Structures are given as structure tokens and as C-alpha cells.
Amino acid sequence: MRAIYILWLRQIKRYIRSRSRIVGAVGQPLLFLLALGYGLGSIYKAAGRGDYLQFLVPGIMAQTVLFSSMFYGAMIIFDKQFGFLKETLVVPVSRFKIMLGGALGGATTSVIQGSLVFFISLAIGFRPHNWLMAIVALAFMSVLALAITGFSSGIGSFVEDMQGFQAINQFLVFPLYFLSGALYPLNHVPTWLRIIAEINPISYTVDALRWSLLGTTKFGLGPDMLAMAITLVVMLSFGAIRFRYIEA
């Protein structure tokens, strides 16, 4: 337990010491909120769908958690390049605990980022339908964060450099995000897009966040939670297995 804790603490310390990372990771979602929220808001309203900003905020929170959790994989690649990873590979602690400690730390920092976006949204006019339910949103963000840090640990384990890592971000994570219903409702989209969204795990977290913050849901809370639980188990297992076979 102490080993998991100290590796978690390492991520938190490094996060707090890196102001540029905090600002940078909040800057991009803010741009999305302002550009899309105000840019498309009037069309959305004209189409009779109500307030776009309200609809958009849970999607942007999921985006923030998704990409900052992916960034954790890049940290593993940095650890590889700066040599620190070697130190952790010869210690008498199981690889699973090492992977879990770091992933929990990475997940904590991305939930902090997601919460920062929530507070920024409040400042530009977002209102949750029920303040108590906003706490439930925190739980959903945590599940997504841990699933994605697990996934990115796995990716960071076998990708050797940042270019390779960026390629996975570009060709896998960006499409998953844009095809998830984070930015637009899935009600009237073409069938192929709907099918992709329905097998896309990100869609369910976005939907669960909308349930907690807006009180509306597309898939229903049950399917959302089931999909999130399955994603968490699969992603953490993937990370644990890949991490076991890391070679320094």
C-alpha cells in the first residue's frame, strides 16, 4: 500500500509543480467552450434544441478528463527516456502495484482538471440542474480517468517515443472523442455514426455526465454504468498486462 501511495503522491507533486501543465490543460477546453458554445449556440437554439452551452459542458468535461488521462501515457514515455522507469523496474514491488499507483495519480490529476473546467463553466453561465448531483459527476469522471490512465499506461509501455504516442492519440483517441456525442446530440445523426457512437465507450461517460449534470440521458443510467464498468476493467487489465512486459 505504501508503494502505491508514494507513486500516487509523485504524480500529484509533479502536477502541482508544473503550472504550465495546469494552465495548458484548461486552456484547450476553455477554447472549445467559448468557440463552440457561442459559435454554434445560436444555430442550436434556432433549431429549437435549447441552450447549447448547457448541452456542451458535460462533453467538454469528459474531453478534459480523456485527454489529460491520455497524457499520463506520455509521462511513462518521459520516464523511459529520462531513465527513471528503470529504477521502478528493479524494485521488489509487483508491476501491477507500480502501474496502479501511477495510474491512480494520473487519474486524480485529470479529475482535478475536469473539475476546474466545471468551475470555469459556472463562470460563463453553466448551471447544473441539481447541485448535489454534481458530486455524482465527480464519480463518473473518476471512473473514466482511471480507465483511460490504465489504457495509456499500456500504450506508454510499448510505444518507444512521443511520435508513436501522438499517432495513437491522433488516430484513435481523437476519433473516439469526436464520434462520442460529446459535441452534438446523437438523435438525428446518420445510422453509421450512431452505431459507432453506441460501441464507443466515451459516449457512455458523456451520457452519464449529462444525466448527473442536466438530468437527461440517451442510453439510460443502467447501460451507462454497465458500459463504464466494463471499460474500466478492460482498460486496467490491458494496462497491467502491457506494463508487466515492459523492458528497460
Add this chain to the structure above:
Amino acid sequence: MIEVKDLTKKFADFTAVDNISFSVKRGELFALLGPNGAGKSTTIKMLTTLLRPTSGKLKLNDIDVVKDPNGVRRSFGIVFQDPTLDNEMTAYENMELHGVMYGVPKAEMGTRIEQLLKLVELWERRSSLVKTYSGGMKRRLEIARGLLHHPKVLFLDEPTLGLDTQTRRLLWNYVDSLAKEKDMTVLFTTHYLEEAEDNANRIAIIDHGKLIAIGSVKELKQMTSTDSLEQAYLELTGSEIREEEVDPHEAWRAVRRARNMR
């Protein structure tokens, strides 16, 4: 304390370590010498559970390295050729993280860290981020960290590479006195032959993955009828310059990377 028997490591069709056997006694300072690409680092990586041997037996502190990697990890400390510190944390935090990983009791942690950091003269700078350290300071910190969990065996892979004479001397003073004090076994590699001559009880010379000679400095000189370790070494390994070969493990990884891209 260390037993190596018929150890072989192949990367694809390249044999990096070719049927090596030797043993190191408890409390001994043992040097592994050889030209670049001879297989020194690969041998150390296998002894420290970072690479699995293709064949052969490896025992450390009477524990089988391949069968019980976690058991064996408790018994040794290692200072790698390249830095393995977290630059974004302080010296103290690096030490503490290491101590926790090795299960150093909470009650002893503070005093052990203080003792070791004072020993390597970094106590005053314990709260500075490691990225502000010079190369020599980082090496000293790595050695202090490697000793924190009281290892029975200490591996030093070119510990003095790129350090000035003063720092090298200081480092060897620490290592020599600690080995005596704690009855610790030390296995090291170096390109500075005088370090081996001054500090090692016994020396093994490997070349092209094969063990070509083993013995004390005196025995190596007698074997080759020369009167310095450097002459003996050149006699055994030849005097032509080697290609700066990369670590065969790195080379193999590069091949694998290229394969993955296709």
C-alpha cells in the same frame, strides 16, 4: 554471493553474451572489464532481472534470479550507466520513494536518508530539485540511493563515467569503505583500468560476449607476462579500436520498432 553458470543471451541471431561462467564471493569487489559491446551491460541487466537470459543459471544471494525476480530484487542495489533519477523531484524525495519501494521501515527512513546524504555530501542540497544538480552530484545521489535499502550486492555499471578525478576518488572511497563496513559484495564495470587495479579483488575480462580471463591483478599480469593491468588488458583483448557499438539490446529494440512501423 553471485553465481553465473553457462550464461547466454541472444538478440535475434546476435549473441551478446556467450556461455559465461564465474562466481563472486561475499564481500568481494569484482570488476567486469571489456571493450565496448563486449557484453558487460547485458550481463548486468540479466543479473538484475531487467533481461531474461536465453539460457544458463543465475544465482544471487542463493536465490534463482529467473525464478524469483522479486526475491532477488530485495538483495541488490544498482547504479545504472545512465541516470535513473526523477529530475522533477528533490534529492530527498527520490531517496524516500526508493526507501518506500524497498520497504525501509518508517522509523528508520529519516535517519538512513540523512546518514547517506551526509556521506555523499548532498545533505545541504536535499531540498533542491534534481534537475538543478551537476552530473557528479547526480551520480553521488544515485549511489546513496542504491545503498538505502542495505543491499547485499551492489552493481555499479560504469559509475564514474564522465566524472572528474576528484569526484571519482571520492566515490571509490565511499564504495570501498562501505563494502568493508557492511560486508557488501560489489560488482562493477569501468573503462578506467586504474579503478579496477586499485579497488577490485578480482577481475574478469570479457570480449565478444566470451569470458577470456579471470583473476586478481597479479594473476592477470602473470598470465600475460606483462607488468601493468593495462598491458595485460591490451594483450588479452587486442589493441585495435572497436566500433562504438550500441548496446545490443538497444539495437535489437530499434529493429523491433522498425518492424512495428511496417
